Amino acid sequence: MRAAIFGTPGIENLEVRDVEVPRPGPHDVLVRVVRAGVNPVDRFTVTGMRQARPMPHVPGAEFAGIVEEVGEEVEGISRGDAVVDYPRVFCGRCDMCISGREMLCRTGGVLGVASNGGFSEFALIPEAAAFRVDASLGWDLLASLPVSALTAYHGLRASGLRAGETVVVVGASGNTGMFAVQLARIMGARVIAVSRRPRGWLMDMGADDVVEPGSAAEAVSRFTDGRMANVVVDSLGSETTPLSIGLLGPGGRLVSYGTLTGGTVPVDMRQVYSREISIIGSTGGTRAEFGELISIAGSRGLVVRVWRTYPLGEVRRALEDLSAHDRDGRIMLDVERRR
Ligand SMILES: [Zn+2]
Structure with missing residues (x-):
């Protein structure tokens, strides 16, 4: 699969190349990414202001796509479902997680920073981070829910x-x-x-x-x-x-x-x-709030203003354009588009 990946911090080191498709563990979901939102956190990840792991690293904190494959223990999510990522890595066991504040997990971090993310044809996420959505809301909006x-x-x-x-x-x-x-x-x-x-x-x-x-x-x-x-x-x-x-x-x-x-x-x-x-x-949001937000997005008709959409191959330009002085809306990556 094609993925945006870097081994040394720096936008100039981010390249799109073929890497192996990750294999889902028992509780993982493999997502075929359709659209990804480009956020400052992704830029900070690539430039080294945020400590990325693992290295080499695939950034991308928010995305939407179609489930390609699920681990054998996964329940409630099936191949073909449209999903978005809850953009946090969390343990589910610490005092913060138990009190429902997964974004403050003592050993966690931002998905796409503390784990590989969605600037990639396929992204592997834990089932607890995969939220089913209605694809008819549109991929740009869906891929703007997790972070923005x-x-x-x-x-x-x-x-x-x-x-x-x-x-x-x-x-x-x-x-x-x-x-x-x-x-x-x-x-x-x-x-x-x-x-x-x-x-x-x-x-x-x-x-x-x-x-x-x-x-x-x-x-x-x-x-x-x-x-x-x-x-x-x-x-x-x-x-x-x-x-x-x-x-x-x-x-x-x-x-x-x-x-x-x-x-x-x-x-x-x-x-x-x-x-x-x-x-x-305030940072991120809880899983409970993410569920509420997904419901609101459909029932109350949230919209997104997109300024530019780039194919995955132009991910560097997408990150650089975050600081464009004439930016008038958001920047998205159309991961399926070749050019
Ligand atoms: Zn925790």
Whole structure:
């Protein structure tokens, strides 16, 4: 099978070549990958910012495909089923796993980082990570659920968001941002999307307003009659966190699930304590939430905005394009396409 694989960190070392199709163990599922989402975590894996194992390594944290073969002990999943991956490796036995927080597993990690991933014609995953889905939802959307949508969903859940509250999504046109906009709306919130350029498609996804970072504070104040936001979702980090904290009203909650622009942030703690701001870290999501999200995707009609789709052979360009200044939606790999 063809797989994107690297033995030494560096995008220039990532090559697409023939490797052996992995054999499923008793509790494994072999997936013929149809579509894979390209995320910052994949780039960090290839560049060595994330510690990949095993080496040489096949990246790819989120994907969707068709079950090719199942191990002899696997129940409830059969050859021919459409599946997506729960993007975490977890032990199922530690205190975090037992309390239903598989993404915090003490010995686990991100699927595609702590194990081989889906930038490959076939991907081998444990049965506990294979979730059946309805292929009629479309491969682009399905291959956006494991990382992009689940991260947004868990972050909003972790914030304790209630219907009628105001949510600001910073970096709203990004992979997770576009799902945070849709899911916050579905949860009954009013949504202000912050994006560097005006993007009508964010309004179509349910944003009440789309504003630039420079005018966000004024827009949020106007929108809320000076009460400011209840929840701000921020995946960008150092460039935006001070702005994000300033957008919150008393009792506000800042959710951070990424630091694309840097992780070290100067925070004025007077702003935090005097208005009882909560800062909530969020990573991935639980298996239970993933099941809920898959159901929501069908019943509430989640959509994805795709900017570019590359064949597997152009995986390097796909990773490099993550930082393209004119990116206007997500980047996908069409793994079945030859060129
Ligand atoms: Zn565990």
